[in-house]
Amino acid sequence: xxxxxxxxxxRACIHWTSLRAVEPPEMIDYRPMSAAASIVVESLRIRRxxxxxxxxxxxxxxxxxxxxxxxxxxxxxxxxxxxxxxVQIVESGTITVLGEPAGTPSLRWKVGYMTQNPxxxxxxxxxxxxxxxxxxxxxxxxxxxxxxETVDMTSFGDRVVNRLSGGQRARVSLATALIGSPELLVLDxxxxxxxxxxxxxxxxxxxxxxxxxxxxxxxxxxxxxxxxCDDLLLLRDGKLVTTGTPAExxxxxxxxxxxxxxxxxxxxxxx
Amino acid sequence: xxxxxTFATALRVLKQLRRDPRTIALLLLVPVVxxxxxxxxxxxxxxxxxxxxxxxxxxxxxxxxxxVTSITMLRERVSGTLERLMAxxxxxxxxxxxxxxxxxxxxxxxxxxxxxxxxxxxGLHTQxxxxxxxxxxxxxxxxxxxxxxxxxxxxxxxxxxxxxxxAFIFPQILLCGLFTPRAQMAGxxxxxxxxxxxxxxxxxxxxxxxxxTFDGRFTLDLTVTVGVTVLALALGASTLRRRTx
Ligand SMILES: Nc1ncnc2c1ncn2[C@@H]1O[C@H](COP(=O)(O)OP(=O)(O)O)[C@@H](O)[C@H]1O
Ligand SMILES: [Mg+2]
Numbered sequence: 395x396x397x398x399x400x401x402x403x404x405r406a407c408i409h410w411t412s413l414r415a416v417e418p419p420e421m422i423d424y425r426p427m428s429a430a431a432s433i434v435v436e437s438l439r440i441r442r443x444x445x446x447x448x449x450x451x452x453x454x455x456x457x458x459x460x461x462x463x464x465x466x467x468x469x470x471x472x473x474x475x476x477x478x479x480x481v482q483i484v485e486s487g488t489i490t491v492l493g494e495p496a497g498t499p500s501l502r503w504k505v506g507y508m509t510q511n512p513x514x515x516x517x518x519x520x521x522x523x524x525x526x527x528x529x530x531x532x533x534x535x536x537x538x539x540x541x542x543e544t545v546d547m548t549s550f551g552d553r554v555v556n557r558l559s560g561g562q563r564a565r566v567s568l569a570t571a572l573i574g575s576p577e578l579l580v581l582d583x584x585x586x587x588x589x590x591x592x593x594x595x596x597x598x599x600x601x602x603x604x605x606x607x608x609x610x611x612x613x614x615x616x617x618x619x620x621x622x623c624d625d626l627l628l629l630r631d632g633k634l635v636t637t638g639t640p641a642e643x644x645x646x647x648x649x650x651x652x653x654x655x656x657x658x659x660x661x662x663x664x665x
Numbered sequence: 666x667x668x669x670x671t672f673a674t675a676l677r678v679l680k681q682l683r684r685d686p687r688t689i690a691l692l693l694l695v696p697v698v699x700x701x702x703x704x705x706x707x708x709x710x711x712x713x714x715x716x717x718x719x720x721x722x723x724x725x726x727x728x729x730x731x732x733v734t735s736i737t738m739l740r741e742r743v744s745g746t747l748e749r750l751m752a753x754x755x756x757x758x759x760x761x762x763x764x765x766x767x768x769x770x771x772x773x774x775x776x777x778x779x780x781x782x783x784x785x786x787x788g789l790h791t792q793x794x795x796x797x798x799x800x801x802x803x804x805x806x807x808x809x810x811x812x813x814x815x816x817x818x819x820x821x822x823x824x825x826x827x828x829x830x831x832a833f834i835f836p837q838i839l840l841c842g843l844f845t846p847r848a849q850m851a852g853x854x855x856x857x858x859x860x861x862x863x864x865x866x867x868x869x870x871x872x873x874x875x876x877x878t879f880d881g882r883f884t885l886d887l888t889v890t891v892g893v894t895v896l897a898l899a900l901g902a903s904t905l906r907r908r909t910x
Binding site: 480532 | 673677680682686749753755909
């Protein structure tokens with residue numbers, strides 16, 4: 395066991411030190427790293443509307459895995475994701491994404507972002523939307539049909555977005571995040587409001603993308619989605635309550651059901 | 666700034682417009698109907714029609730594009746697509762230039778159509794060449810677009826955006842010299858008029874249609890029109906924020 399862990403640790407250290415050569419070595423140890431990290435957040439503080447929404451947040455997201463960002467509504471999931479993709483004003487702290495500070499222009503080619511509310515043009519068809527986002531990202535035109543397939547919307551390709559259901563619109567929005575074949579996907583509640591079959595298919599697609607080496611950060615306020623993830627980050631009131639694999643979270647809480655496990659962990663924090 | 670992203674944006678804006686045939690019909694037909702109305706209104710006073718017909722023709726696109734742009738841009742801000750674009754490899758200038766190209770094309774069609782009707786069927790006559798009026802109409806459309814883009818940052822709802830029309834556009838129409846020659850205005854009104862971009866847009870049109878004099882003052886008019894367009898675009902660009910709170 396020791397050898398494998400050490401190798402991973404070393405990789406993490408090399409990755410980290412190559413980012414910030416001046417950082418003292420003891421800074422590395424507390425970080426919950428299991429592999430090279432695609433996202434490293436440190437002492438992040440964000441204020442929205444005068445209120446501190448994220449305070450002294452530190453976390454990392456492993457490369458090539460599906461990391462679930464879970465937490466009740468209002469816990470700061472969207473705010474954190476906005477900061478990671480570089481559209482949120484940050485008060486202090488650092489966010490390193492794929493080795494560069496969040497918001498660096500070159501990252502816009504490598505990070506796919508699905509906003510919580512579908513951000514697509516309602517007066518265009520599904521394909522027209524995808525072609526536009528694809529053009530901006532200089533993606534090959536064949537990607538349009540590929541991502542349509544992934545989100546199971548091929549038969550609605552020529553439908554105007556305004557005439558789609560909420561769940562279908564969300565899938566178009568997801569497709570726009572996938573179209574540039576980004577290394578890192580930041581998906582804000584991609585499965586909310588979808589039926590169970592579709593949800594299962596999408597999680598399968600996310601796991602396949604991770605198997606291809608992509609990194610996914612997927613938020614949800616529905617705890618039973620946690621089992622689809624390799625790693626979990628549980629957020630409450632802008633603070634990280636717990637991290638770990640689903641199995642580790644179960645062990646920590648002593649509960650088999652992840653829903654209950656989170657309730658236990660969240661309430662522990664309160665006390 | 667990338668040609669590909671700019672072009673894609675222009676194409677996207679045009680496609681959005683195409684999905685809205687009613688707006689296209691309004692954009693293209695309303696100026697024609699108005700110029701016909703003007704023709705009928707001044708049936709017995711042809712010199713009035715000749716005097717205001719040309720300038721009005723060149724001002725339609727300015728007003729239309731101001732409205733269309735401020736609403737379209739507001740929708741982009743409110744619907745979250747702007748936030749989405751800001752997370753993509755797309756310069757702010759790509760967005761602005763994309764809009765400018767798309768609406769300049771619409772303005773060209775609009776101005777050409779109303780010119781054909783006015784010059785071809787209603788006997789409107791200008792001293793300068795009629796294509797100069799069409800070109801001025803297009804440059805005015807881009808001015809209207811850039812002003813619309815800028816003011817869209819100050820509206821939260823489409824209702825508010827529409828109210829910018831009477832607040833922002835009407836005073837300029839009243840003071841530009843179309844209704845009362847600027848020489849007859851009270852001193853302070855003239856001072857205000859001097860500070861408004863429409864005054865120069867109108868004066869250029871007046872020179873091209875009624876006088877046919879492309880002199881130093883005409884050059885000044887054009888310079889001010891283009892200068893204000895660039896300024897409004899720059900201010901508009903500063904209201905497109907990559908990061909928000
Ligand atoms: N635009 C905003 N202005 C001010 N406060 C906001 C804004 N958006 C969200 N908030 C606040 O920030 C906190 C975190 O919100 P958010 O990140 O959206 O949480 P989640 O995505 O987990 O539901 C909430 O308390 C919310 O009220
Ligand atoms: Mg959210």
